[in-house]
Amino acid sequence: MGTLTLFSIRPRSAADARLGSTVDRFARRVEALPPGICPVAAQAALLRAGAAQTCGKCVPCRDGLPRLAAEVDEIVACTADAGALERCRALAEMIRDTSDCAIGYEAAAAFLEGLDQFTDEFSAHIDQHRCTEGIGQSVPCETLCPAHVNAPGYIALVAEGKYADAVNMVRKDNPFPTACAFVCEHPCEERCRRILLDAPINIRGIKRFAVDNAPADTVATPPRSVDTARTVAIIGGGPSGLTCAYFCALMGHRVTVFEARAQLGGMMRYGIPAYRFPRERLDEDIRGILEAGTITIRCGEEVDAVRMREIADTYHAVYVAIGAQKGKTLDMPGADAEGVMSAVDMLGRIGDGDYPDFTGKDVAVVGGGNVAMDCARTAVRAGAKTVSVAYRRRKEDMTALPTEVEAAIAEGVEMMVLQAPSSIEVDDEGRCRALICQPQHIGPVKRGRPAPVAADKPPVRMPADVVLIAVGQDIDAAPFEACGMTTTWGRLDADDRLHAASGPRNVFVGGDCQTGPATVIKAIAAGKVAARNIDAFLGYNHKVACEVEAPAPHANDRTPYGRVELIERPARERRADFEDVELGMSLEEARQECGRCLRCDHFGAGATERGRQQYA
């Protein structure tokens, strides 16, 4: 043996310990990948990152990745020749198949996947010497908001204390400022440019601050256009239908909303519990919308096939936005027992004030989405002794927002993960006694998600007097199919402009009944698109007045800050009532949060001709 190995507490590379902030910046750079970026350029960047990580040992990675990256750079620059794609593929396959470790083979595999995923984009660079149509950056938050709300505009208005103007800036694209302030899943925050410096702006929290200071029903809607004497019928008074009603009314059309339930609001009243979105706050938005113009409300009128035909014959245009109202059922023994109910039925009854009493009962909820969390947290408030959520996958695989899951846990809900419900135990009187589950273990990734596989473990019995099924919703399309409208997978068919694919030619379709159950903001976006296209269908090209402008921007504040999060009332207190759980920002907090916004409408691509994603 040669020299004795000396152990030292010093790391081998002195730089390694200091690399932490570089890693963090790298991660944030990736997270903030701007929407609209050229996917080929993104592939090239990923490849360069891979090449930089080589340890320098084996040839395919050490020499192959830089060569590949250089070729791809040529493709990005549109200077590559016709053979470039095939050369790249051959080289990448060699690197993938012969690299010694994951640093090499994963880089090549990622590139090969990109090559297949973005075939059109790669060939456009070679054949047409340009990116495909539509590539180009814009304001990240505005682009990723399905309704393209002018977020930098209203953030700047809130910063100046102009809350009513902020409300109308939101309304330009979305007549539900309050709903979005409370329950929006805020896709706008996903790639907020501020991530590059610290963390995304709390856009939803800022909107909440605006509507708390200027309730929507105290802010006058913009002036409407002159009466057109055109009639528009809207089937369904949920977020999509009411949005369409609002914009059609502002355009001067005469709107009638047919709603099957007793009150307006759709899933915002009959699905989302009051502790997440207090009813009186929902009513503020609705009152604001009804101010916009000639809107006649006909609640409690279900539209069947006969009525639908009549409506299509009588009105100049019709928008069908009936949502997805039918709770899916589980086909398992005991599913028809007393005490087993669908989540949407229970939440629906609550919408009209019919609260269940689960005092002393064990409640099991089946599902892992936001509706399952809504049910579980409602059951807690209805006095249940225990509440468990049975879910086939892991907690991190739940489709519910992580904050919702955490909130439910804090309120005492037990997450029984990796449990696939197999049957319901029923007593002699036909009442449900327990939920029986087959334990699972997490297996390989299928279609992008780790899939559960039955584990070699005995079934688990969860005592349950009530079982709430929250495994998705279906659309009740029958009356519309009877009018000649077609469906795919139970969803009503429509083109990109939401014109119904078949049936009466004056019918438009949008929201959950066209896409399947989705978010409130997507339903709102569809309502707006429908209103524009209905306007065009009626032969108009109305511009909806906005009357507020984004204030002049300040230079970016480049100092990193922490992100202001909305805090919730203590779990032990809030679990006993149906009052709002979340607390809004303070003035100080709102100011700091608004001050972080980088005003991407003014700085960067947002200032260019194609830099905004807005409906004129």
Add this chain to the structure above:
Amino acid sequence: MHNIAINGEPVIAREGATILEAARKVGVRIPTLCFLKERSGVASCRVCVVEVEGEPYPVPACATPVRDGMEITTDSPKLAAYRKMALELILSSKGAALASLACEEGAEATELSKLCCELGVQVPADVDGTDALPVVEGNPFLSYDPNLCIECQRCVGACNAAARNHSLQSRMRGSHVLIDAPFGADWRATDCESCGNCAQACPTGALSLKSRRRSEAPVETPAGVQDAEARFVRTTCPHCGVGCQLELEVRDGRIVGARGAQGASNRSLLCVKGRSASYDFVSSPDRLTSPLVRSPETGELEPATWDEALDVVASRFTALRDECGGESIAAFACSRSTNEDVYLFQKMARTALRSNNIDSCARV
């Protein structure tokens, strides 16, 4: 109104004005390249950066609104260095053709060239590309040479925000802006009106007017006229009733180009006629330079004096009027006449020809 200071001098600026606007108003020059008033202000070239007291980094004067109490410095060694670097980056971003613009001088030099002279920027030693990108020139009036394009997007603003034709758009080429000039072989199928406002906006000559004779072979010039530099003569477009103001570029006694001037009705815009068809005829060999009267003997048109010609016209019209009555005559004025001429023309028709049958084609 905002009270600000520019280079230490107190200035009162309009609320909402940019630093650039405020500085220009009091005659302080801030160099600009990608900015074009009322057309485009994307703040891409960073040549107009200025320092603002209290701001840690320079800001673009073209896109930064003034605030009360702002103290602005428009020149400093750091700003000069940044401006120079920006221009050097621009010059070396394509091939040698763009780089060579740095040393062009004279009235006809491009705006980029003039700016390089002003800021002392030389032809860069190395350039990033070649001049290999194909020139787009299917359109009979306009052409686009991407090798000279600096991606400033002024033309995009001109076509969209000013001319509002929305025919010329920016697209992407990887991480570069690509100017999609609608002048290819399929130019007829586009919405482009060939108005050339994009070319007038272009600071490098990447977009250019074909009718401009600068590069053509030298032609015979009217005796004795020699201009060292081009002159620009302000006039009114003769083509239609809009009355656009334009500047004719005159060299060696010949009109070689036209550009829109700031006029009440056109605000520097022109249409295809005003820009590309309002001067060629001046020195056309086909142009009539004296009246022609058809000789009764030969049946051919022969040169005559104005007096002779007008006598013929006056006597024949009088005869026709007396023979057939005034209502048998109609008077039709050319749309290229001025309002004053058309007024006199109708007066003549009513009083001399005794006809109320009057019209003009001036309804563009």
